Amino acid sequence: MRDAERTKLRSVCRSTAIRRRATDSWIWPWRTARLLARRCLLKEKFMLELVVRTRNGQVMHLEAESGLSVMEIIRNAGIDEMLALCGGCCSCATCHVRVDEEFESRLPSMSEDESELLNGSGHRIATSRLSCQLVLNDAMSGLRVTIAPED
Numbered sequence: 001m002r003d004a005e006r007t008k009l010r011s012v013c014r015s016t017a018i019r020r021r022a023t024d025s026w027i028w029p030w031r032t033a034r035l036l037a038r039r040c041l042l043k044e045k046f047m048l049e050l051v052v053r054t055r056n057g058q059v060m061h062l063e064a065e066s067g068l069s070v071m072e073i074i075r076n077a078g079i080d081e082m083l084a085l086c087g088g089c090c091s092c093a094t095c096h097v098r099v100d101e102e103f104e105s106r107l108p109s110m111s112e113d114e115s116e117l118l119n120g121s122g123h124r125i126a127t128s129r130l131s132c133q134l135v136l137n138d139a140m141s142g143l144r145v146t147i148a149p150e151d
């Protein structure tokens, strides 16, 4: 079984177990159990996927909520090869990623600041972006990025 399938299965099992616990237990008042179950279902429905290829070629399938930047999702997952020194202020270019061509049209347009910072990188290619400037939304779910080589 691939890592992605295993991760997805684990996620579904976890939320199903929570849902079952919330609805089956006689301790929970009916209304509270229903609210908890609905929250679990909503969370499951609105989790987005980000696929990250690290510098050593490892592919990781991450789940994240909408509204977080790609850089934040990568850091929250414990991938420490991305420095992101400025914390997302668009002033360091250490969060450089290469986006899969298939997703280019779904990304927000690049600002002048972002483009200038990327020009300073010796590893810039046509699909290069700063991951702190890419805020994940529904249209971008399944986004595939590769962490660029270090400058």
Ligand code: FES
Pocket: 071, 084, 085, 086, 087, 088, 089, 090, 091, 092, 093, 094, 095, 130, 131, 132, 133
């Ligand atoms: S974290 Fe510094 S530019 Fe993205």
